[in-house]
Amino acid sequence: MNERLLTTPDGRSVLHMQRRLAHPPAKVWRALTEPEHLAQWFPTEVSIDGDQVRFGFGPGGTVIAHDPPRLLALTWGDDELRWEISPDTTGGTLLDFTHTFADRHGAASFASGWHTCFGALSRLLDGLRPHAPGDTAALHEHYVAILGLSGGTARGGTVRVERQLTRPAPVVWLALDGDRATVGAPPPAPFTAAGVEAGPVTRAEPGKLLEFDAGAGTVRWELTEGTGHGARLVITHRDDPATLPAWRAHAEDLATTVAGLTT
Template sequence: MNERLLTTPDGRNVLHMQRRLTHPPAKVWRALTEPEHLARWFPTEVRIEGDRVRFGFGPDGTVIAHDPPHLFAFTWGEDQLRWKLSPDTTGGTLLDFTHTFADRHGAASFASGWHTCFTALVRLLDGARPPAPGDTAALHEHYVAILGLSSGAVRGDTVRLERQLTRPAPEVWQALHGDQATIGTPPPAPFAASGVEAGPVIRVEPGKLLECAAGAGTVRWELAEGTGHGARLVVTHTGDPAALPAWRAHVEDLAAALAALARPGA
């Protein structure tokens, strides 16, 4: 496996994934382009009608490259998907896949989703049964780490962290004890990072937002719809740029705890 996240000159993001397959390019090509095979591994129904691609959900796409059995690419809304097949010396195929998109913080969701799809693709090529569902939350967190999506940023006196989570907003709010938040009192403990002053709550929108005072600035937690099945978390702390490491550790601890909740038996 070989996964990288790159940035284009115009600010879009390119997820690159590579797989070595034991089957020849012609067989892999059929699995990539024929609807009856796509139905076994692609994340939704696909119908290819000339240069138009219709999906089971989301906007239509357009075929932008079709060179059998070497290159196949099409758009899916604003995104672009590209498969390049190269024969290797063993009679198999080197598959190079790229997904170009705008939402950088959704990259781990995309990567874990395609990882699961490629596992199903291999099973299809091998003539085996589809794989059993795996620990998708752990896979997501694996890709957050290897794609470098947990760093956060400082601009002026403001710390900002954006993080895709593996659980929906109501469950995240519950894990944060958000229902215990009261304006004018300190926030529930899960909203406070170690070593960072937490003043009184000044605004609450249940399930969506909590803002509190913090020294000379404020801390704001926001939950919104994310990529995949989880919420998107944005934490913004004004007035203390040195707080970035504390917030990074705190958000990663929260993400790990939520991923553990997603596992069977947790």
């Protein structure tokens, strides 16, 4: 495997993945472009009519490059997908794939999804039935680590930690003991971080949001729609930038915990 996450001058993210396939480029090209093969490894139904592309979910797209049997590039809504294939020295194929998108924090979801797809593509080329998709939570967390997605920021006195999780918001809320949150009372312990003074809860929306006073500042937890099957976690702590390491570590601990849960 060879994965990298780059940033374009205009701030978009580019996921680069490379695979070596033990089959000649002409065979790989057919698997990349012929509908009966695409249906066995691509994440959704896809049909190409001229330069127009239709997918089984989400917006449509356009073919922006088509150079058989070397290059296929198309858009999927605002995203761009690009496959480049070339022969390697063993008679097989080197596949270079890039996915360009705006949501950097969704990169691990994209990477784990494409990893699974390319595994299915490899089995298809080998003449085997692709495996049924399984739980990719551990794979997602692996990509969070290797793509460097576990950081946060401290700007203008406010800490912000954003993290894609692998389980839906109701499951995460229960893991946080969110159903015990009461306005005016201290927040449940899973909402607090080491060294952060926790005052009373000032706002609670079950499964979505919790705010509480923290010394001279305010902590806000949000669970919103994420990329893939899990919720997007955003923690902000106003007026105490020194708490960034604590909240970053806490978000990682939570991500590890929920990845081990079943839905």
